[in-house]
Amino acid sequence: MGINVEVRRIFVASPGGLDEERNVIKEAIEQFNRSRLYGSAIQFSVVEWQHSGRGAMNAQGKINDLIRDSDYMLVLFHDRWGIPPSTDGRYSSGTEEEFNLGLELISVIERPMRNVCVFFKSVETGRLAALELDSQLRAVIEFRAALEATKQHFHGQFDDHLALYQRVLVQLDEWARDSGIKETKEYDPVLVSFANSSISTEVGAEQGGAALQSAIEAAERGLTTRADVLFARALSTEGAQAVFEYAKFLRRQGRLSAAVEKAELLHLEGVGAGNGNSPELLWEIKALAEIAVVERKMGKALASETRLREALKIFPEPIPEEFEETWAYVSDNLAVTLTSIGSYEEAAEWIRRSIALRERRGEAEGLARSHANLARTLNRSGKILEAAGLLESFLRQSSPDLSARARADLLAEYGHALMSLDRLDDASKALLEADELNRDVGNREGEGVAAARLARLFIKTGDFAKALAMADRCQNLASASGNVDGLAQGTWLLGIARHHLGEHSASVIALKEAVRIAEVKGRLNLRRAFQREAEALGIGI
The missing domain is CATH 1.25.40 (Serine Threonine Protein Phosphatase 5, Tetratricopeptide repeat)
Structure with missing residues (x-):
């Protein structure tokens, strides 16, 4: 018996200048439909403003009619905001009106619109650093920050066509599973005013070291748009540290190709430039470790292990005090990689050495990360009681100033251990708290871990x-x-x-x-x- 196929319409909205990216979306949709031809009851078709035709009605009104008949909306932005659709309306660009109409239609049961998501093409750091000089780009950044603040709308960044293609396929896969009756939900409009530039006002004139520290703090709080702008300002003056912290930020945002590019640049600059306990050698080691973490996330565990062992070999002996924190970081990550390939005993040994060093140094945040990593290794190797006891003791004694990200990591592993011990009510409390903390700081990787445990x-x-x-x-x-x-x-x-x-x-x-x-x-x-x-x-x- 054949499958009754339902074709759902995706309206693609964007300002001008994104023709290539719109074609990538079409290619992804065509590929998705081909791959699911015999296994899915849902296929997708693309709707664009060109389908509105010509006539007496105003152009934006005809585009809005297409949106009213669409099931989903994909919105693209890069560095252009667009122009107002009318001289006396509330919207400063046609794409802004289209996005907000899509949100409004989700709440209308008679209309098919089910979901809206937004993708932002990354902008060169030099342009982000001079944000106040470009009103069009500033409006896009303000809109991205406003979306981020609502914590209600899915949005993401992409650095190249392949990343966009993959993100669209993931989104289509989610929408294809949305086969039930439409669920309505009301959203407040998201509007941008050219006269009120909150990002530029908040960032102010921060430059150099001040911008870098503010960027790191913003990233930890999940304020990724603000962090992007501040990192861009810091990169021009702060050298290796800014490049390293920015690469780490990109990796945590899932922008892996961009993260590797920055880390490899830092590594190449350091190779052969440092010796003994020089700063150049330290940055070379940090760059190797960052590339290895990305490789592990990409599924290249053996390459990650090799690179981390290489990094450990080039530490000076004995390890200088200024290198100790980095040695613990590299050791922890080697342990995480070893755990992922099943080498549990060696992994635990590396983490215990890291814990001993961090305890001597009094590193609260580092100790939290190491204890979470050790518990993960113990959980994976079947030593559940030991993992639960380790984390219960550490959480009881931990500082109230521990960051949300670190506490969430501990709680996720603690919840996993409690679940394995059939302490399901306690596991639920730990995992739900971990999930909430990760959402609050925009830690998507941590959210994913908590979601799997839940x-x-x-x-x-x-x-x-x-x-x-x-x-x-x-x-x-x-x-x-x-x-x-x-x-x-x-x-x-x-x-x-x-x-x-x-x-x-x-x-x-x-x-x-x-x-x-x-x-x-x-x-x-x-x-x-x-x-x-x-x-x-x-x-x-």
Whole structure:
């Protein structure tokens, strides 16, 4: 029997100058439709302003009619905001009007609009640093900051066409699973005023070291737009430290190719330039470690391990005091990589050495990261009671000034251990707090980890619909941040939830895809864990 295919319309909105990116979106939609031709009841078609035709009605009015008949909206921005659609209206650009109309239509049950998402093409740092000189770019940045402040609308950045293509495919996959009755939701409009530039006002004249410190603080608080502008200002004067911190920021935002580009630039500048305990050698080591972290996120665990061992070999002996914090960071990350490939004993040894050094130095934040990493290794190796005891003791004694990101990491691992011990109420409290903290600071990778743990928890408690929603969220967050392990885990959990919901064909498809991701990326221990769980559930994959 054939599948009854429902075609859903995606309106693509943008100011001028983004023709190539609009074509990338069309290519992604065509590829998605081809790949799902025989396995999905939902296909997508593109709607653009050119489809409005000609006539007596004003052009924006005809475009708005197309939006009213569309199911979804994708909005693109780069460095242009556009021009007002009328001289006496409330909107400063046609794209702003189209976006807000899309939001309004989500609340109207009679209209098909279900979701709106926005993608921002990254802007050269030199232009961001001089933001106040370009009113069009400033309006785009103000709009991005306003979206970020609402914490309600999905938006992301991309650095190249491949990144946009991949982000669109992920979004289409989410929308294709949205097969139920439309759920309405009301949103406040998001408006930009050329006369009120909050980002420029907040950032002020910060330059150099002040801008770099403010950028780091903004990134920790999840204020990514503000951080972008401040990093751009710092890069012109602060040299290696600014490049390193910016690469780390890009990696945490899932902009992996840009992160590697910055870290490799820093590494190349340091090679051969430093010796002994010189600053150049320290930055060379930091750059190697940052590249290795990105490689691990991309699924290149063996390359990550090799690079981290290389970094450890070039530390001076004995380790100078100014190198100690970096040595602990590299050791911790080698342990995380070793854990991902199943070398648990060596991983635990490296972390314990790092903890000893951090305790001597009195590093509260570093100690929190190391304890979370050690607990993760213990959890993965089956030493659940030891992991739970370690974290319970550390959380009880930890400083109230511990950052939200660090506390969230600890709680996520603690919740995992408690769940394995069947202390489900305590696990739920820990995981929900971790999820809330990660949302507050915009830590998408941390959100993905908490979502995966919560999906597991809901499977254990038999709430399979909630498990499905959390697994879906984990998969999307992992895709957005480039986290291969998270993507495999989220896809697997989707399959397990669908199995329990009786959706057996869809379950097998998801489970096979998760195994494929684990195999392709060399996560053999993860693949084995998947296969053991499938066998226990009697699922043939």
